[in-house]
């Protein structure tokens with residue numbers, strides 16, 4: 001159990017207004033539900049495309065979630081995605097990658113700290129690609145980014161919804177044994193494709209062995225996340241971790257929760273018991289902070305031979321837990337196992353909100369914003 005956090009630290013003096021970009025989409029709705037009930041933030045602007053701007057949120061958005069419809073914000077007028085119309089000091093972006101590339105820099109230049117789900121800036125060398133439990137030190141890229149781009153604000157990204165279920169167990173193994181090679185096959189939920197996403201006729205009773213642009217992200221993002229931050233005076237950069245990843249990404253008829261089968265070759269010799277210990281004792285780097293969206297347990301290893309399963313395990317800890325299981329030796333590489341996480345919470349909205357909490361608690365974003 002990793003729940004040894006010090007529950008005593010940061011909290012802003014008053015709630016911080018936030019803007020949600022792409023608020024009408026699958027991820028945007030999850031942002032709103034989280035922010036509507038958040039101790040540090042409140043939703044000041046819900047923004048979406050020109051198709052939605054000017055309408056009531058309840059008219060512009062097809063609400064998909066349980067609980068209070070529209071999280072109680074159905075009467076709010078949707079704003080356009082422009083800082084002149086929807087500025088907040090903290091911005092959560094659930095935009096598609098194309099619009100994100102144009103819109104997020106406008107908010108960062110205007111002074112917003114933009115916490116983005118989109119892939120547009122993830123691999124830029126001055127942009128943190130953050131999983132707070134693994135690489136919070138990469139926030140040191142923020143002043144570098146601001147100096148380089150002349151922005152008062154900044155952009156912080158979270159990984160692709162599949163990368164997080166990969167990077168979490170890999171971090172535990174890399175820290176203890178070093179990593180050489182990784183083979184991963186994903187079984188990704190339908191909600192990962194947004195709404196309306198994949199047609200029912202294509203996905204019901206079927207597996208689609210291709211997700212456009214996905215494998216290249218899964219094959220590169222973990223190396224950046226598990227890379228080493230190098231400081232040189234006021235400069236900072238990340239040297240990517242050198243292991244190689246081969247990915248096959250598939251879409252399966254599951255609503256929420258991405259499941260990955262992972263095989264690894266380690267740098268040093270280890271026993272099965274060593275791996276069990278590495279997973280069980282892995283310490284998240286956010287353990288010292290009391291963050292509202294942090295799971296009580298970041299990485300859980302299940303012993304049951306038929307777990308993890310999306311329907312039974314994805315919602316644990318508000319969808320913020322990564323669950324691994326079926327750990328065994330691999331006759332080709334060294335070991336293999338299954339990893340599971342919630343793609344729209346741990347892989348999207350929850351991840352961004354946790355990034356913002358971490359950046360605030362660590363002082364990389366001023367709490368007086």
Ligand SMILES: NC(=O)c1ccc[n+]([C@@H]2O[C@H](COP(=O)([O-])OP(=O)(O)OC[C@H]3O[C@@H](n4cnc5c(N)ncnc54)[C@H](OP(=O)(O)O)[C@@H]3O)[C@@H](O)[C@H]2O)c1
Nearest residue numbers: 022024025026027048049052094096099161192194195348
């Ligand atoms: N779904 C997941 O599991 C997941 C996980 C991780 C990351 N992501 C990433 O998160 C982002 C959103 O994904 P999603 O699944 O929520 O997509 P989605 O359901 O299709 O929602 C897209 C949102 O972007 C808005 N939008 C589209 N074009 C726009 C434009 N030109 N200008 C301004 N707003 C625009 C839409 O507004 P309208 O309603 O007005 O069209 C909608 O609010 C994507 O970058 C995706 O790759 C998704």
